[in-house]
Amino acid sequence: MNAPAWLLPFSALFPLLLAALPAIPQLRRHQLHLLPLAALPALLAGFWVPEGATITLARTLMESSWTLDTTGRIFQIFTAFGWMMAGLYSISYFKDHPRKGPFAIPFLIAMSGNLLLPTAADAVTFYTGFAIMSFASWGLVVHSGTPEALRAGRIYLALVVLGELMVFPGLVKGTLWAESSTLSAIRSQWALDPDPRFQISLIFFGFALKAGLFPFHFWLPLAHPAAPSPASAVLSGCMIKAGLLAWLRLVPLGEFSMPVLGHSISILAGISMMGSLVIGLTQTHPKALLAYSSLGKMGMMMLMLGPAMVEPALAPASIAAVLVLATFHSLHKSALFLGTGLPNSRVKLLLTALLCASFAGIPLLSGAYTKPTINALLHHSAIPHDLPLALLFGVSTLLTLPLLFRFVILSHPDPKKQTKLNTCTLAWGISITAALLFPLFAPSLSLAVTPDLGYQVRNLLTPDPFLWGGLGLIGLWALFKPKLPFHIPPGDLLHLLPRVSSAWISRMEERLEQAETRLNGAPGGLAILLITLLLLGLMLSNTAFYGR
Amino acid sequence: MPPPALLYALAGIWISVIGLRSVLVEEHFFRKIVASNIFGSGVFLVLVALARRAPEGPPDPVPQGMVLTGIVVAVSATALMLALLGHLHDLEKPDNQEDPS
């Protein structure tokens, strides 16, 4: 059964239509209940639109077009799934938690932007989706209206705008000499550009802000925890992957070698991965800890792309690994974040522990099934020798286990609390199931995962030393319960930034305001005089120049 | 431009500069209004002088038409501003204070 191609743009349009519901006062109450349906067209499109289906709206700005390829399908499905679960979760969540600011409208608009991305085939449509998503999710971050949320929102916004300021000129520059503005045309024109490094860097780092690459990551551990649980789930599960998708679409992976860019990205990604795992260990807020864990995983994905920029031959293996990891991480992180909004019952603790074990790569669980793909990349013959990739990945495994262990023990079980059956637990349950069954359906999504039980059993017998190391660390911790020697507050680097003191800024603004008040009086008149005289002088001097 | 017209033009420019200066520098609005009228007169004088484009024959009627229109606009604008100023004076009597922001 094949679905028509118009479902691709429609999957982004539909949430927007639902966002407009409050315009009809009678329907305003029902908006929250319709949230899970909003991502339905996208999910259907992901499953049933045939690959290669294309739709172009000829009269639109840049001939907007959508097309579905393998990468797009994978992103479309896990994104739509994540949003759907978060929408389902919201119904009961907001019945129990009195709503603070408006939630459904920014949620739907951000969803619309995010669902525009996987199938967008031209730069403007892609950028539109990215901007809509980024700006609308600010509404999710500040939803609670607490001072911390507002602060997180401001920092988030500053970084979003900074990202836009890099992406926008990068794209404009990218389309400057391209024949058309499709993403593939931009990708292929890089090779013709005599010096594309500047534009590619703009685009790479502009999108890296969303993915939380060091040193642009500090907004993320502030913003993701500030949002209500369903919003954190989509922020960390779905939206964080948008930057990744942008690189796959726009950066010329596998086309030519970019050693400087590739190496600097690898180094930054390595710092990102290691740093966030270590800082994550010192966190006391479970959502902040999860946010750091997301940073770590995103760092890992970027670390896979870096070598492919140096060595074009690596591109297929590294893209395959990144896709597997992105889907895997999206499913797990959505479920984990959804869990943070539930009462701490024993059932929850048990399931969360299982999920964490899977996430950390304990054999036989779904995380272990991603190992072969990653190993295929790590042991690829073309891996540059100056990048100790295998070691970095090993240490990441070593640290991920204690990190998630700490997450589990941070949520103290409360025997009095019961897990009620409502849409929250329903959405959470479905997400966990999907995360744990990942290896079973991954091949049908054309992900490079083989559900090979034999490999898993062998893996159990000859286990990874880093995994054992991680378990050992947990054991040591459980035995001695050491107090951590330091605590790094969420937002780490932010606290090191020199305080470009707000006092100084407001003083400058005050001066400007005084100047403006003065302009209203006589000096305003003088401004007229000055400009007029300047004009007269300019024009007359021109005559002197040309009149002869 | 024939000499008398040139004289008019220069005088007009001088008058308009005086007027403009006062419009821009004076603080009180009533003085500004008077000054704007002086500025207008200067401008009109220049325009009338410019109307004599050739030494012989009648002057060009178009600039004169412009001056007439300009006078109408200036007179009505002056009347409007004077009325407004009086109105503002009434509004700003002490018992009618606007809130300070």
Place this chain on the structure above:
Amino acid sequence: MIAHPWLLTLPIILPLAFGVLMLLFPSDWLPRAGRHGAMFCAATIVPCTQWIWQAGPIHQSPGGWVAPLGIDLYLDGMACLFLIFSAIMGLGISFYAAAYYPPSPDGSRTRNDLFWPLWFVTWGGINSLFLSQDLFNIYVTLELISISGVGLILIAGTPGATRAALQYQMQALIAGLVYLLGVGMVYNVVGTLDLQLMSDQLEPGPMINLGMALMTAGLLIKAALFPLHFWLPKAHADATAPVSAVLSGLVVTVAFVMLTRIWFAGLHRLAPFLLPGLLGGLGAAGIVWGGVLALRQHRLKRVLAYSTVSQIGYLFLVFALTFHDAPGQGLVWTGAVYLAISHGLAKGAAFMAAGYLQKAEGSDRLLTLKGSARRHPVAVMVLAVASINLMGLPPSTGFIGKWMMLKASFYTQQWGLAVVMLGGGLLAAAYLFRVFELLLQPSGPSRGEEAGILPLTRSQSIWMLAPAMLLALATLVPVLFITLPEALLRIGAPIPFTTFISPGGTP
């Protein structure tokens, strides 16, 4: 095919006639009469557009008086696009105002009744200006617009508005006289007031350059380009909301359009090096100045007014960018037209939403409006859609304009202007999100009821918000049908340009 001799006078005469009629109607007729009148006036663009689409640009001399004696009207693609813009704005503003100024309960005349005649006269003046091809006619219509603008500001009736109106009238008078002096000097040399005829015989010389400089200075004051903007924020913020929409949405665009007309009629030939730099530099300074001051305002309408100061700056960058004879001329020019129109629509919608919030909550102070997103979601949505434009984010028309101008600045390698353009977007995001942060906060009870503000009736809210929403959404429409406005703009365009439909295509 011969156009009806009155075709081009229709968009001018009809609003003026309605303006007179509105003086005669009894008070309780006015809202309905205003709405119907607006529909008639807006309908005049249909035959104009149809004509230009089929037969190209058209000159008409009403009453059979041809240039140089008579006053020519000229309709080209740009004029037609701006006429359509003024028709859309006019419809939106009229419908909004009909709900904003309800008739007094006892049928007696109120100050609000003055809105209708003044507004229609302003509309007629604006249309006339877009069609003007005559330097002196430009002066007359500019004065017409200014004087009716002063009356419109006075409707608010507060001392602040009165003072603003005084200042507005004073700068308008001075600007008009400066402009007129320039016209006189130019006429003295070229012997014609017709733009087209003048363009043919424009040679640099002391007198003509002096005249052109004075004309430009007058128009710059009217356009409120930094630092000549000081009269604008008060006037736009202290007026009632429909008036703010007229002034900030429509009127500021007018002086800019006139300047581009004169620019392409020969001004750019007279001073090819320094003038573009001056205009672009002032524009860039205005972007920053207006943006930073918008950050400091405590009232929503003040924020929007300073945002206008900043956005006007964007428009003037066009002069710096076209000055190079680069292939990007058409690109940057179209970009500026899009920016002007999208800013007008968005600012109109934003002021309408602000007026709605002001009525519903009793004040437009940001602290009073805290948390109003839950109470008035649609008004805040209107503000959000308008903000997309002001920030130049996709998928708005403002974004297309910015994209084109940015591209042109890359072509001409004017990196400084590119940086200012991007920085202006940053400032816009900062001052707008500062507002949204307050609007989106968890809400307390509406303060409107405490303060004894009557809640808006259902039909009043719908009729106020629907036009605002439509104006805001209108800024998103060109993205979907971009080929139409572009094809229209090319008809009789003052500069040659090749394709700019696709951002990828080389211009």
